[in-house]
Amino acid sequence: MAEQTEVRRTPLSRERVLRAAVALADEAGIDSLSMRNLAQDLGVVPMALYKHVANKDELVAGMIDVVIDEIDPPVADVDWKHAVRERILSARRVLQRHPWVSLAIESQQAPTPAILAYLDSMVGTFRGGGFSVDLAHHVMHAMGSRTLGFSQELFDAARNAGRTGATSPEPPAALPAQFADRFPNLAEIAVVASHDDASVVGRGCDDQFEFEFALDLLLDGIERLHQQGWTSTG
Amino acid sequence: MAEQTEVRRTPLSRERVLRAAVALADEAGIDSLSMRNLAQDLGVVPMALYKHVANKDELVAGMIDVVIDEIDPPVADVDWKHAVRERILSARRVLQRHPWVSLAIESQQAPTPAILAYLDSMVGTFRGGGFSVDLAHHVMHAMGSRTLGFSQELFDAARNAGRTGATSPEPPAALPAQFADRFPNLAEIAVVASHDDASVVGRGCDDQFEFEFALDLLLDGIERLHQQGWTSTG
DNA sequence: TGACACCAGCGTACGCCGTACACCTTGGAG
DNA sequence: CTCCAAGGTGTACGGCGTACGCTGGTGTCA
Known part of the structure; x- marks a missing residue:
C-alpha cells in the first residue's frame, strides 16, 4: 500500500545464507548462531532459511565448506615437505580467522x-x-x-x-x-x-x-x- | 498418606549426580545429557540437581574431572619415554570408554x-x-x-x-x-x-x-x- | 490477455532446553 | 517444642530447532 518504494532486498540464496552465518559466527561466536539470529541478520523470518538449507546441521556443514575453501591450494613445484608445511600453515591462518571451525568440524558426524x-x-x-x-x-x-x-x-x-x-x-x-x-x-x-x-x-x-x-x-x-x-x- | 512404606531413596549428592551424568553420556551420548533426562534417571525433579551443581557447564566440568581421574598415575622407576608413553595410552583407553569427553573438554572455556x-x-x-x-x-x-x-x-x-x-x-x-x-x-x-x-x-x-x-x-x-x-x- | 503453477518467504505452533524463584518438607540442634 | 537450614518440588519464562500450511508475486503458456 503505502510503501511500494521500499527497496526490494536482494533475495536469499544458499550462498548468502552461508556467508551471513559465517560472519555471525566469526563476530558473535558459534553459540550465538541460531536460526533466529541468523534470520534476523538477513532481515528475514527464521523459517525462510529452510528454503535454502535443510536444517541447522546442514547449515554448519555448509559453513565449514565455505571456510575450508579459503585454504590456499598446494604450492606447485616444491618438494613435498615444503608443500605440506605451507599448506598447513595456510590452514592454520584460516582457522585463526574463524575460531569456531575446529569445534564445528569435530562436532559433525x-x-x-x-x-x-x-x-x-x-x-x-x-x-x-x-x-x-x-x-x-x-x-x-x-x-x-x-x-x-x-x-x-x-x-x-x-x-x-x-x-x-x-x-x-x-x-x-x-x-x-x-x-x-x-x-x-x-x-x-x-x-x-x-x-x-x-x-x-x-x-x-x-x-x-x-x-x-x-x-x-x-x-x-x-x-x-x-x-x-x-x-x-x- | 498411603505409602509411607515406600523406600526412602538414597539422597542426592554431587558425587551421585556426576556419576549418573557420566553414565548417561556414556550410554546415550552427550546430546542426550539434559538436566531433565539426568534428573529423570535419578528419580528426581530437574531443579533438584541445582542444589548440587551450579549449572550445566559446571556439571560437565565435574564430569570431565571424574573421567580424567580414571587415568592411571605415572608408572614410577622407568625412563621418561616409557612413563609418558604408558600414561598417554592409559589416557587413550579412558577416552575410549567415554567418547564424549574430548569434545566436552574442547568445548569448555x-x-x-x-x-x-x-x-x-x-x-x-x-x-x-x-x-x-x-x-x-x-x-x-x-x-x-x-x-x-x-x-x-x-x-x-x-x-x-x-x-x-x-x-x-x-x-x-x-x-x-x-x-x-x-x-x-x-x-x-x-x-x-x-x-x-x-x-x-x-x-x-x-x-x-x-x-x-x-x-x-x-x-x-x-x-x-x-x-x-x-x-x-x- | 488470462489462467495457472511454482516457489520464496511468512506465521503459527509444538516440544524441547536451561534455569530463576518461591514453596514445602524434613531432620537435627537448641 | 521450636526453629532453622538444607534438600527436593512446582511453576513459569525465554530461547531453541523446525513441522506445517498459507500467501503473494513471478514466469509460462494458451
Missing part, C-alpha cells in the same frame, strides 16, 4: 566434501613425493589433529557414505564409485587398508596402530631433541 | 583442575627426565591434541584463573599462589615463558612458534621415515 577434498589433496602431495600408500596413510593419521583437528574417523565416514539402507552388512571393499572419482587418493588408501587388515572386519584401519604410530613418531622426535641438548636458539 | 593436575604431572615426568623448562614446555604443546585434545589454550586459562575483577591490566607475572602450589611444573613453565618473550604482552607463550615447533617435529620425523624407506614391518 561426517567430514564435509571440502574437507575430504583437502585431505585428498594432502595425500596427493605425499604420494607425489614418493610416499607409499601405507606410509601416506599413517602419516595422515599422525598429522590429523595437528592439521585440522579431525580425520580420526575418516574411514568410518567413508563407509557411512556407502550405506543407504540400515542393515546391510556387506563387505567394506565396495566404496561408492563417486567417492573414488572425487577423492582418488583417499580411495586408494581405503582400499589398501581394508585389504591388508582383514582381521578387523568392517574397519578401514586399525586405530590403535595409528595412534601408537603417531605417538612414537613424536616421542622419537622428542627424544632426539633431548639427546641433542636442545635449546631455543637451535 | 577453561581446563578443569583434574586436567591441570594431569598436565602438571606430565610436565613433571619430562622435567624428571632431565628436560629443560623450555623444552618441556614446547613438548607439551607438541603433544597437546594427541594426548588429550586440548592444552592449546592452557596459559590463557592460567591467566584467567588469576583475574577476579574485569578490568585489571596488571602484569601477567603474578600467578595466584594457589595455582603455583597445586601445579608447580605448570607454574614454572608459565613464569619462564612470560619472562623471556616480553615482546608479546600478556601472553604466556607464542602460539605460532609452538605450532611450527610441533609441525616441524612431525615433518622431520616423517622425512626420516621416508628416507629410510619405511615399510609396515619396520
Whole structure:
C-alpha cells in the first residue's frame, strides 16, 4: 500500500545464507548462531532459511565448506615437505580467522566434501613425493589433529557414505564409485587398508596402530631433541 | 498418606549426580545429557540437581574431572619415554570408554583442575627426565591434541584463573599462589615463558612458534621415515 | 490477455532446553 | 517444642530447532 518504494532486498540464496552465518559466527561466536539470529541478520523470518538449507546441521556443514575453501591450494613445484608445511600453515591462518571451525568440524558426524577434498589433496602431495600408500596413510593419521583437528574417523565416514539402507552388512571393499572419482587418493588408501587388515572386519584401519604410530613418531622426535641438548636458539 | 512404606531413596549428592551424568553420556551420548533426562534417571525433579551443581557447564566440568581421574598415575622407576608413553595410552583407553569427553573438554572455556593436575604431572615426568623448562614446555604443546585434545589454550586459562575483577591490566607475572602450589611444573613453565618473550604482552607463550615447533617435529620425523624407506614391518 | 503453477518467504505452533524463584518438607540442634 | 537450614518440588519464562500450511508475486503458456 503505502510503501511500494521500499527497496526490494536482494533475495536469499544458499550462498548468502552461508556467508551471513559465517560472519555471525566469526563476530558473535558459534553459540550465538541460531536460526533466529541468523534470520534476523538477513532481515528475514527464521523459517525462510529452510528454503535454502535443510536444517541447522546442514547449515554448519555448509559453513565449514565455505571456510575450508579459503585454504590456499598446494604450492606447485616444491618438494613435498615444503608443500605440506605451507599448506598447513595456510590452514592454520584460516582457522585463526574463524575460531569456531575446529569445534564445528569435530562436532559433525561426517567430514564435509571440502574437507575430504583437502585431505585428498594432502595425500596427493605425499604420494607425489614418493610416499607409499601405507606410509601416506599413517602419516595422515599422525598429522590429523595437528592439521585440522579431525580425520580420526575418516574411514568410518567413508563407509557411512556407502550405506543407504540400515542393515546391510556387506563387505567394506565396495566404496561408492563417486567417492573414488572425487577423492582418488583417499580411495586408494581405503582400499589398501581394508585389504591388508582383514582381521578387523568392517574397519578401514586399525586405530590403535595409528595412534601408537603417531605417538612414537613424536616421542622419537622428542627424544632426539633431548639427546641433542636442545635449546631455543637451535 | 498411603505409602509411607515406600523406600526412602538414597539422597542426592554431587558425587551421585556426576556419576549418573557420566553414565548417561556414556550410554546415550552427550546430546542426550539434559538436566531433565539426568534428573529423570535419578528419580528426581530437574531443579533438584541445582542444589548440587551450579549449572550445566559446571556439571560437565565435574564430569570431565571424574573421567580424567580414571587415568592411571605415572608408572614410577622407568625412563621418561616409557612413563609418558604408558600414561598417554592409559589416557587413550579412558577416552575410549567415554567418547564424549574430548569434545566436552574442547568445548569448555577453561581446563578443569583434574586436567591441570594431569598436565602438571606430565610436565613433571619430562622435567624428571632431565628436560629443560623450555623444552618441556614446547613438548607439551607438541603433544597437546594427541594426548588429550586440548592444552592449546592452557596459559590463557592460567591467566584467567588469576583475574577476579574485569578490568585489571596488571602484569601477567603474578600467578595466584594457589595455582603455583597445586601445579608447580605448570607454574614454572608459565613464569619462564612470560619472562623471556616480553615482546608479546600478556601472553604466556607464542602460539605460532609452538605450532611450527610441533609441525616441524612431525615433518622431520616423517622425512626420516621416508628416507629410510619405511615399510609396515619396520 | 488470462489462467495457472511454482516457489520464496511468512506465521503459527509444538516440544524441547536451561534455569530463576518461591514453596514445602524434613531432620537435627537448641 | 521450636526453629532453622538444607534438600527436593512446582511453576513459569525465554530461547531453541523446525513441522506445517498459507500467501503473494513471478514466469509460462494458451
